[in-house]
Amino acid sequence: MVEQSSAGTALAVRDLTKVFDARGTRVTALDAVSLTVPRGEIHGIVGRSGAGKSTLIRCLTGLESPTSGEVVVAGEDITALRGAELRAARRRFGVVYQHANLLDSRTAADNIALPLEVAGWDKADRDARVTELLDLVGLTDRAGNHPGQLSGGQQQRVGIARALAARPEILLCDEPTSALDAATTGSILALLRELRDRLGITVVIITHEPSVVREICDAVTLLGDGAVVEQGRLSEVIADPTTRLHRELIPLVEPATDGLVRLQVALGHPDSTVGSIDGIIALLRHEGIEADVAAATVETIAGRRVGRLLVELADATTTDRARDLLEQARLHPEVAA
Numbered sequence: 001m002v003e004q005s006s007a008g009t010a011l012a013v014r015d016l017t018k019v020f021d022a023r024g025t026r027v028t029a030l031d032a033v034s035l036t037v038p039r040g041e042i043h044g045i046v047g048r049s050g051a052g053k054s055t056l057i058r059c060l061t062g063l064e065s066p067t068s069g070e071v072v073v074a075g076e077d078i079t080a081l082r083g084a085e086l087r088a089a090r091r092r093f094g095v096v097y098q099h100a101n102l103l104d105s106r107t108a109a110d111n112i113a114l115p116l117e118v119a120g121w122d123k124a125d126r127d128a129r130v131t132e133l134l135d136l137v138g139l140t141d142r143a144g145n146h147p148g149q150l151s152g153g154q155q156q157r158v159g160i161a162r163a164l165a166a167r168p169e170i171l172l173c174d175e176p177t178s179a180l181d182a183a184t185t186g187s188i189l190a191l192l193r194e195l196r197d198r199l200g201i202t203v204v205i206i207t208h209e210p211s212v213v214r215e216i217c218d219a220v221t222l223l224g225d226g227a228v229v230e231q232g233r234l235s236e237v238i239a240d241p242t243t244r245l246h247r248e249l250i251p252l253v254e255p256a257t258d259g260l261v262r263l264q265v266a267l268g269h270p271d272s273t274v275g276s277i278d279g280i281i282a283l284l285r286h287e288g289i290e291a292d293v294a295a296a297t298v299e300t301i302a303g304r305r306v307g308r309l310l311v312e313l314a315d316a317t318t319t320d321r322a323r324d325l326l327e328q329a330r331l332h333p334e335v336a337a
């Protein structure tokens with residue numbers, strides 16, 4: 001669990017449950033979900049399709065009312081609010097969507113100004129704020145461009161500036177990079193991290209991309225069938241090869257099923273006595289076990305070098321001995337034939 005004293009907490013979700021009743025069929029989209037996000041942290045929410053991610057974000061922003069549970073922002077349970085109070089509470093959230101959905105008839109600057117117009121800011125304040133925001137997202141020279149004149153990444157920057165316009169405390173990002181290529185994804189993630197560092201804003205990111213979590217999240221929640229499957233600080237879950245998140249966040253290419261025996265091992269666990277790919281192969285060969293690397297993923301995540309390795313054995317009869325050796329080295333081997 002991600003624990004933090006309530007004073008430093010930006011968002012606390014407690015036992016959030018949402019049951020849809022569609023023509024007599026009950027679907028539990030959220031099942032007693034709890035999570036705590038400290039101020040200024042980036043929290044990733046991951047899970048397969050249908051896990052409940054969209055429902056969670058809709059309950060957070062007040063677009064959907066939960067069946068039970070609490071969403072506490074700045075000490076206030078917003079699920080209990082209605083009408084003008086709920087609208088005011090929703091302003092504590094800025095939302096970034098997968099597609100920026102900008103208005104084609106407006107320039108980048110005017111798209112960013114839109115929520116300020118709705119909130120009744122006067123023109124001089126709006127203009128000053130928009131200038132600040134364009135600078136913040138690196139689009140000062142694009143202020144007068146219409147969406148059609150901007151790249152996908154630039155449009156998403158406008159979407160982020162628009163979400164930040166009214167100075168929300170929490171930035172909710174719903175698959176913010178899913179529609180972008182790898183390089184643009186990298187620059188948008190760098191921008192989100194920079195915004196957190198400069199503004200101290202709290203960020204919640206819903207994503208199905210492991211790389212997003214690996215690159216910028218401080219903590220992560222894995223949802224499955226509407227419930228929290230696992231939760232923890234990235235640096236901890238990434239170091240523990242026994243967690244589901246470790247597997248989700250460090251995917252390994254699955255080789256063809258060709259009858260060869262393969263052992264999957266985890267790299268980077270603090271207790272392991274061997275830390276490198278070469279070291280693992282040498283350990284086996286030293287004992288007369290012919291082995292090779294079938295696939296490997298090694299990355300530095302949360303300052304720690306971690307990964308997974310698939311070791312291919314030339315002779316299936318050496319499987320048990322190889323597994324014992326790898327077990328002794330605390331590499332958490334598993335047969336993946």
Ligand SMILES: Nc1ncnc2c1ncn2[C@@H]1O[C@H](COP(=O)(O)OP(=O)(O)OP(=O)(O)O)[C@@H](O)[C@H]1O
Binds near residue numbers: 020021029050053
């Ligand atoms: N309005 C609704 N009425 C009935 N069932 C719903 C409704 N909205 C969502 N659900 C159901 O709730 C469950 C969770 O859906 P949700 O859209 O939150 O998942 P998700 O993790 O966001 O999936 P995806 O990544 O595909 O968007 C699913 O079984 C879905 O069919």
